[in-house]
Amino acid sequence: MSPVRRFALTVVQGALSLGAALHPLDGWAREAAPGEAGSLASGPTPLAYFLRSKGPAAEPVLHLGWTLAFICSLVCVIIAVMLLIAMFRRRKKEDHRALRSGGGLSFVYVGSIVSTVALFGIAIYMLSVLAEVADPPKEPALTVTVTAYDWWWKVDYGDGPSHFATANELHIPVGVPVLVVLKSADVIHAFWVPELSGKTQTIPGSVNRQWIQADRPGIFRGQCTQYCGVQHAHMAFEVYAQPQADYDRWYAAQQRDAPAPTSAQGIRGRKLFEERCAGCHAVAGSKSAGVQAPDLTHVLSRRLLAAGTVVNTPENLMDWIQHAQEIKPGTLMPDMKLSPAEAGDVSAYLATLR
Ligand code: HEC
Ligand SMILES: [Cu+2]
Structure with a gap:
C-alpha cells in the first residue's frame, strides 16, 4: 500500500473509532432506567465510554485526558506545518551562510524553553489530578x-x-x-x-x-x-x-447460603459437583469450598459468565462447563467431560444456585 493511502486509511479509521466512541450506536449501549440496574434486562456497556465520566473519581482524569489529547494534537499540527514550510520553502544563498555562522539558534532556544515550560506545566497538572482523585470527598460508605x-x-x-x-x-x-x-x-x-x-x-x-x-x-x-x-x-x-x-x-x-436441592436430579448434581468441581469452586452452605475459581453460590444471579465472555443463559452455562477451552482458550478451567446424564444432573443443581 502506498504511504499516502495508508495515511488516509489511518485517518479514516481514527475518525470512525472516535465517532463510534462519541456517538454509541443505538442499542449498543444505554443507561439503565432508575431501578432497572438490578434486573438482568439491560444491555452491555461498551468500553468506548472512556470519553465521558459518570462519577467524581473519573471526572478530573477525563479532563486531564482531553487536555493532553488537545496539547499533543496541537504539537503534531505545529510540527507538521513547520515541516511543510521547510520542505517547500526555497533556500536562499544567505540562509546557508547564516546557518553556518550559528544563525537560527535563537529559534532553537525559544523552542526548548517553550516545550520545557509546557512539559513542567503538564507534570504539575498531572500531579494535582493524582492528588485530587487520591481520596474520596467523604468517608466511603x-x-x-x-x-x-x-x-x-x-x-x-x-x-x-x-x-x-x-x-x-x-x-x-x-x-x-x-x-x-x-x-x-x-x-x-x-x-x-x-x-x-x-x-x-x-x-x-x-x-x-x-x-x-x-x-x-x-x-x-x-x-x-x-x-x-x-x-x-x-x-x-x-x-x-x-x-x-x-x-x-x-x-x-x-x-443467603445456597438451598439444599430437593429434586433427585439436583441431589445427584450436587454430589457430582462436590466430586468434580469443588476442588476449585465453592458453594456456600454445601461441602464445596474451592478457592481458586469463582464462587458459584449465586451464579445464576450474574448477567455474564467467565469475566464477560458470554451471557449467562442455561445453554451458555452448560456449553461453558463442557467447552471452556473452546470458548476461552487457555482459561484455568478444564473442559469438564460430562455424559449427557451427568450434564443434566449438574444443570439441575446449578439451577438452584440463584
Ligand atoms: C481446575 C479448576 C476447576 C474445575 C475442576 C472446575 N472449574 Fe469452573 N472455573 C474455574 C475457573 C478458574 C473459572 C474462571 C474462568 C475464567 O473466567 O477464566 C471457572 C469458571 C466457571 C464458571 C463461570 C463462573 C462465572 O461466574 O463466571 C462456571 C459456571 C463453572 N466454572 C462451573 C464449573 C462446574 C459446574 C464444574 C464441574 C463440573 C467446574 N466448573 C469445574 C476452575 C475450575
Ligand atoms: Cu488481567
Missing part, C-alpha cells in the same frame, strides 16, 4: 475487596459471618463513594472502570486502593488493562450502581 486472577475477578463483601463472594460483578449503592481494595492472586493486572475511575494496578503481595462513585444508576463496564496473559482481553467485569433499596435487596440475597 462501603469497602469491597477485589482480587484479580488469571483471568477473572473475585469480589468479596463484608467479613466474618456476613462475608460472601461473587465474581466479575460489583454492586454499589448510587451516589456514595465506595472503597475498592485491590489485590492480585497471580500476576499484575489493572482495575479500570473508565466511566467511574482511573486505572489502578493489582500487584501480587501488595494492596492497592481505588475509590469509585457512580452518580446515577447504571451498569458500567470494567476491564483489566494490564496485559496479563492469553485471556487478558476476556477479563472484564461490570459495576452495577443501584439505588440503595435495590442494593440492599441484592446484598441480602447474596448473603
Whole structure:
C-alpha cells in the first residue's frame, strides 16, 4: 500500500473509532432506567465510554485526558506545518551562510524553553489530578475487596459471618463513594472502570486502593488493562450502581447460603459437583469450598459468565462447563467431560444456585 493511502486509511479509521466512541450506536449501549440496574434486562456497556465520566473519581482524569489529547494534537499540527514550510520553502544563498555562522539558534532556544515550560506545566497538572482523585470527598460508605486472577475477578463483601463472594460483578449503592481494595492472586493486572475511575494496578503481595462513585444508576463496564496473559482481553467485569433499596435487596440475597436441592436430579448434581468441581469452586452452605475459581453460590444471579465472555443463559452455562477451552482458550478451567446424564444432573443443581 502506498504511504499516502495508508495515511488516509489511518485517518479514516481514527475518525470512525472516535465517532463510534462519541456517538454509541443505538442499542449498543444505554443507561439503565432508575431501578432497572438490578434486573438482568439491560444491555452491555461498551468500553468506548472512556470519553465521558459518570462519577467524581473519573471526572478530573477525563479532563486531564482531553487536555493532553488537545496539547499533543496541537504539537503534531505545529510540527507538521513547520515541516511543510521547510520542505517547500526555497533556500536562499544567505540562509546557508547564516546557518553556518550559528544563525537560527535563537529559534532553537525559544523552542526548548517553550516545550520545557509546557512539559513542567503538564507534570504539575498531572500531579494535582493524582492528588485530587487520591481520596474520596467523604468517608466511603462501603469497602469491597477485589482480587484479580488469571483471568477473572473475585469480589468479596463484608467479613466474618456476613462475608460472601461473587465474581466479575460489583454492586454499589448510587451516589456514595465506595472503597475498592485491590489485590492480585497471580500476576499484575489493572482495575479500570473508565466511566467511574482511573486505572489502578493489582500487584501480587501488595494492596492497592481505588475509590469509585457512580452518580446515577447504571451498569458500567470494567476491564483489566494490564496485559496479563492469553485471556487478558476476556477479563472484564461490570459495576452495577443501584439505588440503595435495590442494593440492599441484592446484598441480602447474596448473603443467603445456597438451598439444599430437593429434586433427585439436583441431589445427584450436587454430589457430582462436590466430586468434580469443588476442588476449585465453592458453594456456600454445601461441602464445596474451592478457592481458586469463582464462587458459584449465586451464579445464576450474574448477567455474564467467565469475566464477560458470554451471557449467562442455561445453554451458555452448560456449553461453558463442557467447552471452556473452546470458548476461552487457555482459561484455568478444564473442559469438564460430562455424559449427557451427568450434564443434566449438574444443570439441575446449578439451577438452584440463584
Ligand atoms: C481446575 C479448576 C476447576 C474445575 C475442576 C472446575 N472449574 Fe469452573 N472455573 C474455574 C475457573 C478458574 C473459572 C474462571 C474462568 C475464567 O473466567 O477464566 C471457572 C469458571 C466457571 C464458571 C463461570 C463462573 C462465572 O461466574 O463466571 C462456571 C459456571 C463453572 N466454572 C462451573 C464449573 C462446574 C459446574 C464444574 C464441574 C463440573 C467446574 N466448573 C469445574 C476452575 C475450575
Ligand atoms: Cu488481567
